[in-house]
Amino acid sequence: MTLVFIDYGLAVMLAVLTLTTLFSAQIDRAIMSFVGAGLVASLIWARLSAPDIAIAEAAIGAGVTGALLLATWHRLDKPEAPIEPASLLVGITVTVVILVAAALLVMTMTTTSGLGALVQDKLPLSDVGNPVTGVLLNFRSFDTLMEIGVLLVTLVAVKSLNLNIAPAAAAPGPVLDSLVRVAVPLAVVFGGYVLWAGADTPGGAFQAGAIWSGAGLLLYLSGNLPRLPLLHSFWPTIGLVTFTTAALVTYALTGVVLQYALWPAGLWIVVIEVFAALSIAATLFLLVVPDTLEGK
Amino acid sequence: MIEALVPLLVFLPLIGAVAAFIRERFGHGVALMVLGAGATLTLFHFFTMDHHGWTMNLGGWAAPLGIVWYLDGLSATLMTLTWLLGLAIGMYARTYLAGSTPFWALLLLMMSGMSALFLANDLFNIYVMLEIIGLSAVALVALANKREAVRAAVTYLMVSLGGSILYLAGVAFLYTQYATLDLFLLADRIDGTPLTWVALGLMGVGLLLKSAMFPLHFWLPGAHSNAPAPVSALLSALVVKASFFVVLRLWRDILPAQPDLLAWALGAMGVAAILYGSVQALRTPRLKLLVAYSTVAQLGYLMLLFPLSIQAGYAANAYAGVTFFMVAHGIAKAALFMAAGNLQLHAGHDRLKDLGQAAVALQPTLFAVALAGASIMGLPPSGGFIAKWTLLGVSLGSGQWIWIVVLLGGGLLSVAYIFRVLSLAFQSSTMPRRASGIHPMLQLVPLALGGIAVALGFNPMPIIEAITQAHAAAPQVTP
Amino acid sequence: MTAYLVLAVVMIGLSGTALVLRRHPMIKLLAVNLMGIGIFLWLIAGAHTAQVTDSVPHALVLTGIVVAVSATAFGLALLVKQKELEQAGEGDD
Structure with missing residues (x-):
């Protein structure tokens, strides 16, 4: 009974944060509200029995996106975005209309039982225990392959802009240093666990990649990151290369793209996930601090 | 069977893009080889095959669990056009944009995205492809590296992201009602509930925005005229038609009715x-x-x-x-x-x-x-x-x-x-x-x-x- | 979970409104991201209503989150680039 109130509370919080993000006159306030909205959203995912998404939303949606927004915010100097009263009025009218329409639509909606039963039924054939991993890396693996392609597009695109950003590394201090010494190894191990466990429990390549990129960012911010000459090209692309190779090899073997053969599906999936996680970590890291892209 | 080579149209440019990204200097060489191979393949395929519709269940999983590829006369025609023009634009750009440039990696990524878009028979997979095409298109406009071009690129990015996210909202509304993302299964199951029409409306507006259909065209003149010439050619000749192709598929295959x-x-x-x-x-x-x-x-x-x-x-x-x-x-x-x-x-x-x-x-x-x-x-x-x-x-x-x-x-x-x-x-x-x-x-x-x-x-x-x-x-x- | 479904539609609608009304590109980017969260909420709340939780929307949302962060990263870099060029060009005109 009380749990229902938690749901309503979370829903109201997310609604308020949505409004303050979209209709505040100060950009920094909007960014803060947005990061807050991401955190509330990850609580909602946990409530809706979607732990995989809760981890990803907290790490990527709120974490990496928040870091990106804040890092960029300093470099732009348009502190205000005034709202004309007229558009506020339109906004309020639209809100009321949408609310009514939403309630009507949801009440008249016909729902189905979804694909849950089918996924459960075929899951043993996918050779993994976590149904989300099964969908991502077996049933709908082509989506995941092309999504790693999206990451590469973004990286090439950001690199092509040739930004001249001054390195933003903080001066190393005793606090940061000891934090790094504790947090980074922990994050590396935890990321590895999330990746390994992802086959059967919540977690997987995306969550692990996000956690590793966080560890990399900590190292970078404390000035402890050695310049890796291979960083620029090898790590961000190895995941896509592995996945594409898997697609071509499986096609050559079976005549069907990504129909795992020769080795158990689980083995294919582990190999793809490990390299994908490394690429995701490297790409997310490079997207937050694109200046490390400079100098070949 | 020439059809056996069709998957290469997606994966060859992906591998090529990685190569062009790692060694930018060789980008044009890699790209022209891939473009030449793709153009030959699509031409040969177009003229030797009949076009009743070729399908592949990716991963060996049939819809609704898996993603299906479907290639018919409509998609094969546009696929051939895309690769022929891709090759022509590549040959032109080889001279126009001398030196090493990220153009080639972006072009190859876009070719991969377009090939996969024409093959896709799955609403969510189409969304991923729209993002690949849209993001690489915006990056290509920004390559001009001038103030007007980057300003146009910012507008174009907002339009492109806004268009795809509206499309995605429609996809979500359809999935919850019909439990499938496959176009053909959806064609069987779809009926005219209010939510379905809202969904189709959102998808339509998003896609027509990306296709610059008047009065949603406002971003096109700036983006297409400020981009470098080969990029303008690519955007005007192909990119706006990719999203229109999806509109065609929706209209032909899944609308519950076609109201006068x-x-x-x-x-x-x-x-x-x-x-x-x-x-x-x-x-x-x-x-x-x-x-x-x-x-x-x-x-x-x-x-x-x-x-x-x-x-x-x-x-x-x-x-x-x-x-x-x-x-x-x-x-x-x-x-x-x-x-x-x-x-x-x-x-x-x-x-x-x-x-x-x-x-x-x-x-x-x-x-x-x-x-x-x-x-x-x-x-x-x-x-x-x-x-x-x-x-x-x-x-x-x-x-x-x-x-x-x-x-x-x-x-x-x-x-x-x-x-x-x-x-x-x-x-x-x-x-x-x-x-x-x-x-x-x-x-x-x-x-x-x-x-x-x-x-x-x-x-x-x-x-x-x-x-x-x-x-x-x-x-x-x-x- | 009706509350979440209604909230999802409201988030999609409001973000769409802000995308049209608000001029600042940063707010537009945030609006796209929030519309994304609204869509994800719709999918996940919808998947939760079934007797067996449907994992397909979960996978779609994970993919969507990664696409959203990619697009946002590029958008922000583009805004920084615009600022750089405008600063460099101030002397010209």
């Missing part, structure tokens, strides 16, 4: 696009803007599909005419943007009134404009003529006389703005300097494309037949 009112409203939007785009093209002082506004106008003809396809018995021909139009316009528009790039390169600017000298110096380029222009105007025997002739036939047959006026009137308007460019040849009284500073390749590619745009009209049957075959095989919305 909606069809006529969409047709009216097309008429507005033709009028507005043509008038702007007549007024603008800049050459590249003229060509960009001509795209806004020409895209309007695609919207005639909706009213023309609702008459029983004429749908197949309406699709054939519109697809043929996309092919003819794509080839001619790529040629026009390349020609505009040449004139700009020679003169150092693109102000129409001062381009006379450049036009006289670059006679092959101006001849390319004449050939491509003939197709845009719809003069016989060009590809543009066949497209309009087919659409005229459908208008006559189905008794929708109003579109005949539109087709003829729009043609006259395009004559007027194309002659603004052609008349440059008579503008300059002084003898030109020697035609120096322009590589012959830059003139050869648009000339060849102009020639193809005209030659398309000599044997239009393979394309027309491919589309009508595909139409017979695909699930239909019953009118």
Whole structure:
């Protein structure tokens, strides 16, 4: 009974944060509200029995996106975005209309039982225990392959802009240093666990990649990151290369793209996930601090 | 079996893009090899296969669990167009953009995304492809590295992201109701609930925004005219049509009904696009803007599909005419943007009134404009003529006389703005300097494309037949 | 879970409104992201209503989150680039 109130509370919080993000006159306030909205959203995912998404939303949606927004915010100097009263009025009218329409639509909606039963039924054939991993890396693996392609597009695109950003590394201090010494190894191990466990429990390549990129960012911010000459090209692309190779090899073997053969599906999936996680970590890291892209 | 090589159209450019990213210096070499292979493959496939629809269950999983690829005459035609133009644009860009540039990696990523988009029979997979195409397109515009270009790129990015996210909202609304993302399964299950129409409306608006359909065209002139010439050619000839292809698929395969009112409203939007785009093209002082506004106008003809396809018995021909139009316009528009790039390169600017000298110096380029222009105007025997002739036939047959006026009137308007460019040849009284500073390749590619745009009209049957075959095989919305 | 479904539609609608009304590109980017969260909420709340939780929407949302962060990263870099060019160009005109 009380749990229902938690749901309503979370829903109201997310609604308020949505409004303050979209209709505040100060950009920094909007960014803060947005990061807050991401955190509330990850609580909602946990409530809706979607732990995989809760981890990803907290790490990527709120974490990496928040870091990106804040890092960029300093470099732009348009502190205000005034709202004309007229558009506020339109906004309020639209809100009321949408609310009514939403309630009507949801009440008249016909729902189905979804694909849950089918996924459960075929899951043993996918050779993994976590149904989300099964969908991502077996049933709908082509989506995941092309999504790693999206990451590469973004990286090439950001690199092509040739930004001249001054390195933003903080001066190393005793606090940061000891934090790094504790947090980074922990994050590396935890990321590895999330990746390994992802086959059967919540977690997987995306969550692990996000956690590793966080560890990399900590190292970078404390000035402890050695310049890796291979960083620029090898790590961000190895995941896509592995996945594409898997697609071509499986096609050559079976005549069907990504129909795992020769080795158990689980083995294919582990190999793809490990390299994908490394690429995701490297790409997310490079997207937050694109200046490390400079100098070949 | 040539069909066995189809998956390479997706994966070869992906591998090529990685190579071009790792070693930017070799980007053009890798890209031209991939583009050459892809163009050969698609051409060969187009002319040797029948087009009843080829499918593959990716991962071995049938829908609704898995993602299905589906290649029919419609997608095969656009796939072939994409790779042919990709190769032509690559050959042009090899000379136009000397030195190492991220252009090649971005181009290859886009080719992979477009191939996969044409193959996709899955609503969410289409979303991922739309993002790949959209993000790489914006990055390509920003390559110009000038203030106006980056400003246009920011607007383009917002439009592109906004368009895809609206599409995704519609996909989510459909999935919750029908528990499938597969277009054909959806065609069986879909019914006209209010939420379904909201979903289709969101998807339609998002996709038409990405296709720059008037009045959602506002971002196109800036983005297409400020980009480097090969990029402009790519965007105007192909990218706007990729999202329109998805609209076609939705209209043909999954709409629960094709209401007359909606069809006529969409047709009216097309008429507005033709009028507005043509008038702007007549007024603008800049050459590249003229060509960009001509795209806004020409895209309007695609919207005639909706009213023309609702008459029983004429749908197949309406699709054939519109697809043929996309092919003819794509080839001619790529040629026009390349020609505009040449004139700009020679003169150092693109102000129409001062381009006379450049036009006289670059006679092959101006001849390319004449050939491509003939197709845009719809003069016989060009590809543009066949497209309009087919659409005229459908208008006559189905008794929708109003579109005949539109087709003829729009043609006259395009004559007027194309002659603004052609008349440059008579503008300059002084003898030109020697035609120096322009590589012959830059003139050869648009000339060849102009020639193809005209030659398309000599044997239009393979394309027309491919589309009508595909139409017979695909699930239909019953009118 | 009706509350979440209604909230999802409201978030999608409001973000769409802000995308049109608000001029600042940063707010537009945030609006796209929030519309994404609204869509994800719709999918996950919808998947939760079934007797067996449907994992397909979960996978779609994970993919969507990664696409959203990519697009946002590029958008922000583009805004920084615009600022750089505008600063460099101030002397010209």
